[in-house]
Amino acid sequence: MIDHLIAILILTGCFFCLVAAIGLLRLPDALIRMHAATKAGTLGAGLILAAVAVFFADIGTILRTVLVLVFLFLTAPVAAHLIGRAAYRSGIKLCPRTVVDHLEEDIAKKARREKL
Numbered sequence: 001m002i003d004h005l006i007a008i009l010i011l012t013g014c015f016f017c018l019v020a021a022i023g024l025l026r027l028p029d030a031l032i033r034m035h036a037a038t039k040a041g042t043l044g045a046g047l048i049l050a051a052v053a054v055f056f057a058d059i060g061t062i063l064r065t066v067l068v069l070v071f072l073f074l075t076a077p078v079a080a081h082l083i084g085r086a087a088y089r090s091g092i093k094l095c096p097r098t099v100v101d102h103l104e105e106d107i108a109k110k111a112r113r114e115k116l
Helices: 002-026 030-056 059-089 102-115
Strands: none
Touching (some): 002 030
């Protein structure tokens, strides 16, 4: 029964990693690609790490796995946000279908306030 759970966790994790990889290839601009990589990639890696913890089932491995998962879930969104802002400010082109650009509005407001 445990072997089936481990197999399901690994296969599901691999599926999400595959979805992240396909998203990197197929999505239209850097910001959307980064979203796919962080969301699906983090979930895939988390499921594979959960399978490792279930397979070894000793307290040391479980503790290390939990610490890696916490680190991964805390740092991936923050890093993606900062990389996205840096990419935007460096002048990457957004997808033509982008309707609202909130960051451009915020930057314009900040520039107007600094002029005053």
